[in-house]
Amino acid sequence: MTTFPALSFELPPEDRASSPYTGYTRAHWEAAADGLLHAAWRWATPGGARLDLPGPPSHSGVRSDGLEGFARTFLAAAFRVAGAGGEDPHDWLERYARGLGAGTRTPGRDDAESWPVILDHHVRGQPMVESASVALGLRLTRPWLWDRLDPAVRDRTEEWLRGALRRLPAANNWYLFPYTVAGFLESVGRGDAETARARERALELLAGWYRGDGWYADGDGRAFDHYNGWALHLYPTLDAHLAGDESALALHGARLREHLESFSLMFGGDGAPLHFGRSLTYRFAAGAAVGLGAVSGHTPLAPGVSRRLVNGSLRYFLERGASGDDGLLSLGWHGPHPATLQSYSGPASPYWASKAFVALLAPAGHPLWTSVEAAAPCEGPDRVLSVPAPGFLVQSTRADGVVRLHNHGSDHVQPHEGESAAGADPHYARLAYSTVTGPTSAANPADNHLSVAVDGVRGTRRRIHPLGAGHGDGWGWAGSWHVPVFPAGPSAFPGLRVESVTVARGRHELRAHRVLGAPDGARAELTGWATEPGGPVRSQLYGLHGWDAREEVRAPQGTAFTRWAVLPRLAGDAAGAVVLVALASLTADPGAGALESAVDLVDVRRDPDGDATAVTVEVGWAEDGSRTRIVFGRDAVGVDHS
Numbered sequence: 001m002t003t004f005p006a007l008s009f010e011l012p013p014e015d016r017a018s019s020p021y022t023g024y025t026r027a028h029w030e031a032a033a034d035g036l037l038h039a040a041w042r043w044a045t046p047g048g049a050r051l052d053l054p055g056p057p058s059h060s061g062v063r064s065d066g067l068e069g070f071a072r073t074f075l076a077a078a079f080r081v082a083g084a085g086g087e088d089p090h091d092w093l094e095r096y097a098r099g100l101g102a103g104t105r106t107p108g109r110d111d112a113e114s115w116p117v118i119l120d121h122h123v124r125g126q127p128m129v130e131s132a133s134v135a136l137g138l139r140l141t142r143p144w145l146w147d148r149l150d151p152a153v154r155d156r157t158e159e160w161l162r163g164a165l166r167r168l169p170a171a172n173n174w175y176l177f178p179y180t181v182a183g184f185l186e187s188v189g190r191g192d193a194e195t196a197r198a199r200e201r202a203l204e205l206l207a208g209w210y211r212g213d214g215w216y217a218d219g220d221g222r223a224f225d226h227y228n229g230w231a232l233h234l235y236p237t238l239d240a241h242l243a244g245d246e247s248a249l250a251l252h253g254a255r256l257r258e259h260l261e262s263f264s265l266m267f268g269g270d271g272a273p274l275h276f277g278r279s280l281t282y283r284f285a286a287g288a289a290v291g292l293g294a295v296s297g298h299t300p301l302a303p304g305v306s307r308r309l310v311n312g313s314l315r316y317f318l319e320r321g322a323s324g325d326d327g328l329l330s331l332g333w334h335g336p337h338p339a340t341l342q343s344y345s346g347p348a349s350p351y352w353a354s355k356a357f358v359a360l361l362a363p364a365g366h367p368l369w370t371s372v373e374a375a376a377p378c379e380g381p382d383r384v385l386s387v388p389a390p391g392f393l394v395q396s397t398r399a400d401g402v403v404r405l406h407n408h409g410s411d412h413v414q415p416h417e418g419e420s421a422a423g424a425d426p427h428y429a430r431l432a433y434s435t436v437t438g439p440t441s442a443a444n445p446a447d448n449h450l451s452v453a454v455d456g457v458r459g460t461r462r463r464i465h466p467l468g469a470g471h472g473d474g475w476g477w478a479g480s481w482h483v484p485v486f487p488a489g490p491s492a493f494p495g496l497r498v499e500s501v502t503v504a505r506g507r508h509e510l511r512a513h514r515v516l517g518a519p520d521g522a523r524a525e526l527t528g529w530a531t532e533p534g535g536p537v538r539s540q541l542y543g544l545h546g547w548d549a550r551e552e553v554r555a556p557q558g559t560a561f562t563r564w565a566v567l568p569r570l571a572g573d574a575a576g577a578v579v580l581v582a583l584a585s586l587t588a589d590p591g592a593g594a595l596e597s598a599v600d601l602v603d604v605r606r607d608p609d610g611d612a613t614a615v616t617v618e619v620g621w622a623e624d625g626s627r628t629r630i631v632f633g634r635d636a637v638g639v640d641h642s
Contacts, residue, residue, distance in 0.1 A: 179236070514578070
């Protein structure tokens with residue numbers, strides 16, 4: 001039986017009648033917000049303008065980190081108080097009002113209270129990020145905070161916030177920070193041409209970043225990750241909801257609804273969101289889009305399903321040590337985990353998790369809280385869902401509640417950026433991610449990776465070019481290609497290219513790869529999932545075609561889920577043009593058998609009468625006699641299953 005660390009703050013008794021899966025109620029959310037806030041405020045400056053939480057600073061510096069502590073916890077307090085109709089039993093808003101006055105009195109001064117001024121994103125621009133949380137918190141609590149502030153403090157706060165409208169954001173979701181600031185200023189009668197232009201610019205960019213299927217790219221490239229839910233959908237949809245702008249809400253709400261069609265499947269049976277992409281230390285902020293869908297009414301999910309998902313995500317992290325003995329959210333996943341972090345991560349960064357408390361905007365009588373919890377999407381029949389716009393294939397199994405994401409489209413490489421192995425990010429470069437495993441660190445063997453090794457130097461996957469995706473009854477596929485990038489020696493070999501296709505059915509993952517243009521002596525290596533040795537989650541990898549060696553390799557730095565990990569690895573010759581096929585599995589089902597008996601036919605052949613470059617891979621499934629056919633053509637792949 002798994003035991004979890006005790007929380008440093010008290011939660012109400014469980015209610016298994018209304019929440020049979022988690023026991024959580026709305027009161028648990030209020031208690032969690034209060035507990036996290038009490039712990040953070042122990043580290044406030046005397047004037048309350050900064051919360052200087054303990055820990056190593058981010059690259060923006062200690063003063064910016066202190067502002068981050070104020071702004072991000074303010075967002076939790078704002079959702080908490082606004083959702084209670086202004087009831088504030090712990091006087092949170094009084095504290096934040098005092099902090100606003102102290103922080104804006106002399107911005108930029110090097111003292112204990114003054115906030116840093118807002119600058120361009122590349123000049124320690126983090127305060128621009130925090131301006132959005134300050135603005136949104138003020139908008140949510142206007143009757144009880146903003147309207148009661150001294151007029152001089154209101155004027156100073158406006159002037160500080162306007163720095164976000166006058167400086168250059170990063171070329172991604174950052175444009176929604178001045179958008180949010182402008183929305184607040186307009187809501188309190190302080191709008192002008194400057195606020196209007198900030199909002200217009202953000203919406204122009206957002207329209208271009210929308211790629212379909214409910215998914216935005218985070219900028220001009222192909223970065224698809226949790227920023228969809230906790231930023232790209234949250235800010236415009238919540239803005240329209242608060243403004244009562246039915247036209248804008250119809251647009252953004254429809255996109256949120258479509259996003260939740262696929263995103264709702266990306267939570268495991270234990271409540272965990274997918275461990276994929278950057279800023280994972282924001283943890284249960286992953287549930288913000290689900291909560292906002294319920295609050296705004298723009299969701300495909302029944303209220304009981306939404307409740308199950310948001311409750312499950314919050315409980316998952318609280319009971320696994322996300323807040324330590326001191327009650328502070330740590331920098332990591334379950335507990336502290338440095339490999340999960342980015343250089344912009346500081347001691348208060350995890351408090352973007354506050355966005356999950358948007359669910360509290362649903363009052364106690366809302367269906368989100370009165371409906372009985374219902375099964376999460378992953379707790380129904382086994383599912384395979386393709387999401388073509390981001391290049392995702394989502395695979396869930398009811399027996400163990402595990403969800404896997406096969407990534408054939410998200411790479412976090414900007415269009416203007418050169419491909420360098422030094423920039424390889426384990427949170428985007430791997431072929432697959434899940435709710436029960438994390439990627440190995442860059443210093444250890446890469447999990448779920450097809451590498452071409454030349455003279456012992458392994459190439460890595462950077463820019464990912466989708467080749468398509470689709471699904472049918474109980475199965476689905478996604479494919480992509482990439483040019484391997486090497487950390488030493490030639491940056492690339494002329495003509496070298498790797499094409500990859502994943503076909504999922506049940507718990508099985510059929511992985512087929514075509515390597516083109518590899519130099520003499522090149523070897524290909526394919527790894528599987530990284531798991532705890534002897535743990536409840538098992539990783540399997542079985543070679544079907546083209547491999548001549550198999551071994552188990554170690555990842556001593558572990559993952560966000562285990563201190564120490566092992567992973568299976570296949571190897572084979574890759575010179576010239578080769579096709580490599582394997583079967584993989586990640587399972588926590590103790591009854592799951594070996595992979596060797598899952599397939600009874602493997603046929604790899606060229607078409608003698610057609611395209612000389614075409615190769616067909618046909619695999620027969622022993623369970624039901626069905627066949628999967630993958631055709632690698634010229635710059636295209638085709639997949640069918642019957």
